[in-house]
Amino acid sequence: MQEEIKDLNKKPLSIKQYLIVGSMLFALFFGAGNLIFPIHLGQLAGANWIPAALGFLISGVLLPLLSVLAISITRSKGVYDIAKPLGSGFAIIFLVLVHATLGPLFATPRTASVNFTVGIQSFIPHQYVQIGMFIFTAIFFIATFLLAYKTSSILDSLGKILNPLFLGLLFLSFLLAFIHPMGSASTQAISASYQHASFFNGFLEGYNTMDALAGLAFGVAVVSAVNVLGKINPKSNANATAKAGFISESLVGIIYIILIWIGATSLNLFKISNDNGGTTFNQFMGHYLGATGHALLATLMTLTCITTAVGLASAFAQDFNKHFPKLSYHQWLGLNCIVSFIIANAGLNLIITWSTPVLMFLYPFAITLILLSIFSPLFKRDKAVYMTTIIFTLIPAFFDMLVSLPPMISHLSFIQDLIKIEQNILPFANIKMDWILPAIVGAIIGLIIYKSKNKH
Template structure:
């Protein structure tokens, strides 16, 4: 479920952007694309939370519900789920005349989300359908492309040119590029689906469920990390034959055509459709399960129908528009998600104290607003107000120009929270001793 639309195109695109600096960029990408999702699963395991709401519960019910809705709206009908249809379509869209691409996308996305809807109606079958059918097919198809690339490399990555942003900050830009996979958010959202699947195998206790989730996360993420490294390297070497692509989907199609001609492109279209469909299933099921749990008066089927319908509509805006508008949203949500993941992992240190949660998230929230404005399309980022605010942040927020304005703020909030927790604990013990 974790390897879907963005996971196919963004590593290849990152390789093209980073060029000779592909490896340092890859390390940054692995931090945000692998370690953060793994950390999210570990946070769920440690806190024994079933998903986003439970993990964010120390912030208060209202804030936890708000964050759940924002994440699911991003992973669901507005960005990630529509992207699962537009990414595979973009890989063979060049075969249609420009005037026909709108109609072709309409038909393709309609069929795509129709299949996703009917395969997701019975939520209990998610493990069988994704694990036993779609994933093995996807892995075989991906292996074929990588095998051709290994036998006949397109050139040396060490002699390719890096884009300007990656000449001096390849690691940090690679880290931010990993946001586009949305996997840290997805890991939080998939928590309830993973827990449901584990329990269906006969594992009942909370401790055994947590251990199983952690083990599955380590094994699965290690496999995805290998795929990322190969894809990023492949993107860097492709610069010997192709110009920098617009979104990565085109680059992947060109690479497949280079090695296997039209057959390669057909293979890639099949591969991307299968893996993106499996991710779409995971997303729409997690969305429907989580919202049905919070609003039980509305059925799972209704939430599933609404999600698939809105996703179909937004998919027809096209991949480039989806990416352009999802970037600022991710720059806002990711710092909050990172704070919650870190808090969940270290929660035994402060006994899940709500004060530590609230201070850490609040301090990370402040620069996240400025990051969102800075990453917005020109219609927002070039307004007088936005330029004034981002100029202020660039001058006074450490690392803001690198996209890491949240880092020092979050650390300060965390340590203030720890201090507050230990003061409360000490004061409470003293009061108890005085009463005795």
Template sequence: MSNQKLTFKHYLIIGSMLFGMFFGAGNLIFPIHLGQLAGSHWLTAGWGFLLTGTLLPLLGIIAISITRSTGIYDLARPIGKHYATAFMILTCATLGPLFATPRTATTPFQIGIASHVSTSQAPLYLFIYSLIFFSITYWASRKPTGIVDMIGKLLNPAFLILLAVIFGMAFTHPLGIAKMTATTTAYQQHAFLNGFLQGYNTMDALAALLFGIAVVTVIRGLGQHNPTAIAKTAAKSSLLSISLEALIYLGLIWLGATSLTHFKLTVDGGIAFSQIAKAFFGVPGEIMLAIMATLTCLTTAVGLASSFSEALHAKFPKISYRTWNRLSCGASFLIANIGLDQIIAWSTPMLMFLYPLAITLIVLSILSPLFHRNTGVYRWTTGFTLIPALFDALGSAPAIVTRQGWAQHLLAWDAKTLPMAKLGMDWVVPALIGLAIGLGGYLIQRTLAARSYKTNQD
């Protein structure tokens, strides 16, 4: 197949598109909140956050490139078609109308508007704001080929300029000294692991599996058709966007830590960011932050709606892309109106369930050339990861669930039986055991096949 040679400008355009898709609601509020929680241990927690917030999404794009998969279903297919379908639907729903997409509207509303209206008026203002927000999202995502122009050339530069202004003021006139701020109890001993788990909230590793579809489509549109060339282009472009995202994350985490000198620990990063902007620039600072949050969250909403619609249209072609897009934007609008706190509360258990499965799938996909995508390796590893992931989901569920007697008994058994259960990492050891069993079975199978071949030759 002939391939168009791409220039550095092309890589920048694709990288900018990916950055705009990845950097959204959670990418603004969770690093700030992490900085406040970690205090003087902000850098240690930050490294953990970067693993799940930047490195894992990069590995997700690379996994799709290495396996030459067309999307989430294709990537998970070696485990089984039913599992692949279920995993794809759960991931798409989480990134789409259940949690991530509604959050793109509620976060900028919480940052820029909620603090200026009364509690009784907030639902009406949220309704109006989210209606306008998702109307624009639907209009921009009607044709996925317009994603590059919309996100890469217009909204990203505006967002980066606004963010640079805030960072410039924070670095030249810091609110305090990060290494001298208080650290919450959880982060005094396990700052790295807690930062790692906080990175789940960005949902970027899941998004990488979904956005891979859009990346391949855009690269083909630029004239590259050879699978190897597409894989290399995707990896290079992803590295550009992820590197920029990592620098911004560290800046936001540091900013959250320094804010503790003037402000108390807040319930979420949105409130903290609004306080910081007002401290530096007054009311104009809050307005600037509201604009920045709306722009970055809008780019993510467009990317999520487009990728959600493309993925499900590809799997269920009888339902058109436009119908899936209408469903995504309409349902996101409705769920957004339950409020940010409720969305975060109910999204956490889903993320604690999906992330271990996504991490093992990404690692297996990258290592798959070593065992020729053997289904046994995939199935053993995933099977041993599945049950602990369910326990993690149960342990992070809202109190209405965890207070139930049956839930407390299961969680008590989990804490006594599986290592690192109290840290939300009880899936690690079982996953390694499953991987070892799968690889052992694969090597035995290969050895027996080689002996059989040699016997037949003799």
């Protein structure tokens, strides 16, 4: 029983210990994508950047923290355990979808493509951009494979040096942006989709960070770090994780707010970028720090992105080797790096175009599983509660995926007919939040079933 587990360390954790765990959480969540999506959101929202930022903070900051707490409260060891109450079959499918999204299909190739777009591309003549990306991504993923082949403390030490340097460069540019702003955020144009639903669009934009999924996949590392500090009771572990998470996510939140504001002010000088913020971030750094800023950014971003890629690639290989042992860790790792290299060369825009519908389908399940896990002590992780909630979430999540598919598919007549039917039946379908009410109804039905079983 959870109540019978006593902490090895009954003293409160020190500030230094909280900072150590907090920095680990920050490294877990903050990557290249976390720089470009907020600044792009600011450009889209314009004068409505504040409500858009609030929505983004919920899905990009609060949800990732809750995902780590879900791991702690349920004493899970990763994605599979979080979904296990629904049965081993569903848990395997969910694990494959999450790790494929974080791994070779989207997040891992994005570490290279964002890095190239933001840090390297400005140094290469336009006619050589494609070959430049090919060479860069080949070197990038060879380095990723070699570093992840046998992980060592060297990479962790490198991250401890590089992250502060990168943050220092980032906050220097932030300081310059405050002293000499590019324009007034409150007077900038608002794109059509952000004129009436800026909060919800900001919330959906936060899906692109994939941090809630990352929390489910890698949160066990943070929980284990708190265990090492002597907090092994689930309640005290979750409490310590929450406090450390508040430290790290406060920093992430501050960075997001500043980047969203910068994105809005940038409209005074630059057009909305067509690559989801990569070009704008490059323009922003060049505006304040010139060629020196570009060179520093390229160097630091390349090194920090490799550390992120190594973490994603090794986690993918470890979990897939555990559940599909016919291939070794090194074989899964090599497969991941090869596929990531191929997809990275498709370009950042194409990666984001196809990742969006997958995230629109996957995130409602992740959110419901996170919340069910956090409240699971109330119903002892009963399968009925999980099952009814997920079943009621399935159909609207599927329709949200259809709406988000590229126009060449989503504009097909039979898909448009299905979407119209769904939008006439489900509330909030027009803002892609139609899964919320069905999920609540499913949870209520599951709780009624659970209570009735207990009475009998």
